[in-house]
Amino acid sequence: MTTLTPILSRNWDRADSFTLDGYQATGGYDALRKALAMEPDALVDLVKQSGLRGRGGAGFPTGMKWGFLPKDNPNPRYLVVNADESEPGTCKDIPLMLANPHVLVEGVAIASYAIKSNQAFIYVRGEVVHVIRRLRKAVADAYEAGLLGRDILGSGFDLDVVVHAGAGAYICGEETALLDSLEGYRGQPRLKPPFPAVAGLYASPTVVNNVESIASVPGIVANGAEWFTSMGTEKSAGFGFFSLSGHVTRPGQYEAPLGITLRELLDMAGGVRAGHSLKFWTPGGSSTPIFTDQHLDTPLDFESVGAAGSMLGTRALQVFDETTCVVRAVGRWIAFYAHESCGKCTPCREGNYWMVQVLDRIERGEGTEADLDKLLDICDNLLGRSFCALGDGATSPVMSSIKHFRQEYIDHVEQGGCPFDHAKSTLWGDRPAATGGNQ
Structure with a gap:
């Protein structure tokens, strides 16, 4: 397992990789033509057979999620692409949309046809204006080429796609908060059940998928389920x-x-x-x-x-x-979660706030060893008790860092402060200084 599999990134080195002409020159939209000649249910089965699991973090089987839509619901069906990438360290969807937006547009068209939806939304984080502009241009070009809109490629299938810019709230990466934001409300998680498949956008059946999940669909349609399962592992294919x-x-x-x-x-x-x-x-x-x-x-x-x-x-x-202080790193992460908590539920709103206070106290050398038990107690009141996964996620770095680096926390207490030189942990110290501009 030492070789890369450049599939979504295969043509990123092309100067025109983001254009419609550049995408079609490398086989783009051939999968859409193939999909439109199939029955929608056959496409759902194909994605199920491929073993594609959600690439947004949870890893839920994509085809199974598509199959959850109730067949007897008279309301319209919606596809929503979660492109609100904002997890610290996560930086895959934005370069994908920037370098190859048409693979996402093609994936949206195929997925919408498969779930019998005539309206799709791509919810993009508002700060990435350059990505939003490029994605909107790709959608406009697809409309002009007859790849979106009315009677796509003469198939009788209609699809409208809206690229929606969010307002920069991390919580809107949670699928139900994203749906509330799309409807014009404040982005806050909904109580589940009902799940989006039953009552999602506008209380109608809705599929919410990550950018990479949808972008992987054209390759599966073009090459088959066995091609996809030939990579990865038995239960984590692709x-x-x-x-x-x-x-x-x-x-x-x-x-x-x-x-x-x-x-x-x-x-x-x-x-x-x-x-x-x-x-x-x-x-x-x-x-x-x-x-x-x-x-x-x-x-x-x-x-x-x-x-x-x-x-x-x-x-x-x-x-x-080894130059990094784990207490400082975890403290910065928790400060992010405290800032981004929507405040809807008490465990997350209060728990993250107080963890920031305790971690800052330890880093300054003003804490005690009992503060470690206090942090774990707060985590215990957060884990599984918050309204959505933000609270659960915030406990992860705290609990695991105390598990693996408990002595480092104690060193902060016993030495009256942080024993690390933070200047050494920055990347700038190992790189040549810039010759101009801000440093």
């Missing part, structure tokens, strides 16, 4: 983006089969930055329990990562070397 960032020589997007290990990815990325060693890392962004160098050979698939005590999540591999 390929995906592994986003390496932090103290790594060559950070970036590495598209590889599920089941690859961090050791293999680091070999391809030039390893941890020169002169340093791996201390800890996240397998799926900041809301997943951290791993250490003992987990270098853990296969990065849903089952193996779960068995090792974490979650694969969005495959956001944040790499930290």
